[in-house]
Amino acid sequence: MTDPLSDEALGSRLTAELPRHAAPAGLRHSVAGAARPRAALRPWLSAALAAAATTLLLLLVFIPMLPRIVPADPVQRMVRSVVAEHTRTLMWGARRPDVIPAALPWLTQESGIGLLRVFVGDERLSFVAAEPIYLEQRRGIALYYRDENSHLLTYAVLPAPGLPMPERQRVQVDRWRPALLHDSGFSVWVWKQGDLACFIVSDVLAETELPNFREHFVRVRVATEPVLK
Numbered sequence: 540m541t542d543p544l545s546d547e548a549l550g551s552r553l554t555a556e557l558p559r560h561a562a563p564a565g566l567r568h569s570v571a572g573a574a575r576p577r578a579a580l581r582p583w584l585s586a587a588l589a590a591a592a593t594t595l596l597l598l599l600v601f602i603p604m605l606p607r608i609v610p611a612d613p614v615q616r617m618v619r620s621v622v623a624e625h626t627r628t629l630m631w632g633a634r635r636p637d638v639i640p641a642a643l644p645w646l647t648q649e650s651g652i653g654l655l656r657v658f659v660g661d662e663r664l665s666f667v668a669a670e671p672i673y674l675e676q677r678r679g680i681a682l683y684y685r686d687e688n689s690h691l692l693t694y695a696v697l698p699a700p701g702l703p704m705p706e707r708q709r710v711q712v713d714r715w716r717p718a719l720l721h722d723s724g725f726s727v728w729v730w731k732q733g734d735l736a737c738f739i740v741s742d743v744l745a746e747t748e749l750p751n752f753r754e755h756f757v758r759v760r761v762a763t764e765p766v767l768k
Contacts (some may be wrong), residue, residue, distance in 0.1 A: 614705055614729060615720070617697065617736060620674040622722045624681065625693040625740040633683060636668035646671055650680040651768050652696055652735065658762035663687060664755060672697075680765070684755075688748075692741045692755060696765045699736035704729070713757050728756045735765050 637645065639659050647653045649671035660666035667683040672695065679697035686692060708718040708729075717730035726749075728739040739759060743752040 612705075613699075613702060614718075615722075617675055617699065617702070618720050618722050618727050618729060618738065621693065621695045621697075621738045621740055622725050622727065624672055624674060624695065625691070625725065626723070628681075628683060628693060629691055633668035633670050633681075635670050637670060639666060639669050639682070642669055646680055647768055649678070650696075651678050651698070652680045653766045653768045654680075655764040655766055656762060657682070657764075658684075658694075658759045660684060661758065664692065664758060667691070682763075684759075686741075686751065686755060688751075690741050690743060692739055692759075694759050694763070695738045695740070696732075697736050697738075698734060698767055699731070700734040702731065702736050704731060712753050713760075715756075715760060717756060717760075726752060728752075730760075732765060734767055737765065 639654075639657055643654060643657070646669060658664070658666075664684040664686055667685055669680070669682045672679045672681045674695075674697060677697045677699070679695060681696075682694040684692040684694065705718045705720070708720055709716045710719045712728075715730065717728045720727045720729055724742060725740050726743045728737075730737050737760075739756055741752060741755070743749065
């Protein structure tokens with residue numbers, strides 16, 4: 540067995556004879572700092588982060604609901620309004636689906652626009668409904684058709700004396716030169732007949748569908764004659 544007194548003597552000798560080195564000055568501070576629990580975020584910083592997160596969430600929710608910037612160009616403004624009316628009809632249908640020609644006197648009275656001639660549909664375009672509309676602070680009239688591919692077409696007429704046509708977007712279609720515009724995923728023919736602005740809207744965007752859209756324009760244009768009353 541090991542003599543306990545010898546162990547004590549060995550320990551005393553090591554203590555006396557081995558060299559000792561002082562610890563670095565910052566070691567004690569580092570050890571003490573690591574042993575302490577980290578302090579929580581200051582109350583004012585937590586409140587600021589929470590407020591910033593709430594603001595970001597509100598922006599993400601409400602930005603899509605804000606109205607789009609209104610175009611400065613009057614033609615673009617009217618196109619956007621007609622497209623919005625077309626979209627409403629796609630979703631909810633006409634407010635009052637009257638039938639041509641029986642509803643013509645009432646439509647003229649409500650819209651201030653008469654129809655000397657009107658396209659009532661054929662084998663390519665089926666008449667759906669007619670109703671007065673109020674867009675851009677103007678009374679007008681809208682006729683709705685559906686083509687053989689189930690596209691809804693809105694033919695709208697609004698009084699617009701002095702409205703300039705966008706020359707760069709004008710396209711030769713038969714003997715006319717309407718402007719072809721696009722808005723919110725819809726294509727729109729725009730042209731003037733006297734002091735009236737006329738529009739045909741449909742969800743036609745593919746190049747393969749454009750020939751049909753041209754034919755629809757010709758059918759409606761040649762057979763419809765709106766006049767301001």
